[in-house]
């Protein structure tokens with residue numbers, strides 16, 4: 001496949017290169033794009049140096065798939081150029097996720113939605129992906145009526161510069177120096193705050209709103225009730241989530257839940273109650289699987305259960321999901337392999 005990556009120098013873009021290599025994705029040609037400040041720099045892929053380019057009017061001609069991870073504005077500005085060139089756009093930004101003609105896909109859950117795509121496929125929000133990887137295995141136990149989720153989101157979710165900011169602020173804090181937030185809106189070292197996406201007229205920040213609406217679209221379930229609280233925490237990498245799931249009818253046993261999670265592709269159960277050892281971002285970092293555990297019956301609601309999950313949002317929450325979408329397009333014969 002002839003592949004392009006837009007945003008190749010960023011946190012997600014760099015992971016895309018690693019994931020394509022790790023999964024032995026069939027790449028015959030690779031073009032890497034970023035902003036003008038990176039033009040001429042290099043990235044290495046499978047031992048070859050690839051020069052970073054800026055995007056020109058014919059950049060997508062001859063490419064089969066372009067992975068986009070350069071923000072919504074770049075995706076919006078280039079959509080028609082990509083599609084007109086006959087290239088499929090797999091987009092990590094939020095630009096098109098809720099568009100009715102754009103599939104929003106977690107391959108383990110709704111790969112069939114790729115059928116009939118119109119040249120653009122959206123990768124869901126990273127927090128939504130981690131939530132639904134933990135919740136989807138439970139749907140076999142009956143209708144899920146309501147999900148209540150609280151997130152603990154790593155700074156890498158805000159990009160490479162936010163990761164550097166946590167490092168710089170942590171050193172400054174420990175040295176007793178003044179902390180000046182530049183990328184994130186508030187001090188992140190030794191602090192936490194509401195996710196940095198703006199608060200809407202309903203009082204939800206943008207991340208919370210995405211989790212609510214993307215869940216309905218991916219699960220094809222407008223009736224499912226979802227509420228979310230999204231918090232940025234001083235963790236470098238991997239988001240964590242406390243999840244409460246309420247069933248319409250009788251809830252499954254804790255063992256049934258553990259078994260269903262363990263059988264599900266892309267999920268690893270981490271649930272050692274005796275040691276109080278449950279999913280942690282340090283364990284999820286660098287892993288393709290979403291870790292799920294702390295499984296228990298909700299003591300306040302006989303229809304509900306509680307879970308805790310950690311997932312590397314640069315991998316399953318972004319780069320890995322995007323590459324799995326590309327693999328699924330190949331498997332379903334929705335893109336030609338040259």
Ligand SMILES: NC(=O)c1ccc[n+]([C@@H]2O[C@H](COP(=O)([O-])OP(=O)(O)OC[C@H]3O[C@@H](n4cnc5c(N)ncnc54)[C@H](OP(=O)(O)O)[C@@H]3O)[C@@H](O)[C@H]2O)c1
Nearest residue numbers: 007009010011012034035038069070071093157159160318
């Ligand atoms: N970080 C995550 O966990 C995560 C998860 C899911 C989705 N996403 C989404 O993925 C996208 C990228 O996130 P990130 O965390 O990787 O951000 P990042 O680390 O800040 O990287 C941004 C990338 O976009 C490039 N870029 C910026 N403006 C551009 C332009 N006009 N034309 C071409 N390239 C341009 C940058 O190039 P330079 O290096 O040259 O500036 C860089 O390669 C965002 O839409 C984000 O919402 C991120």
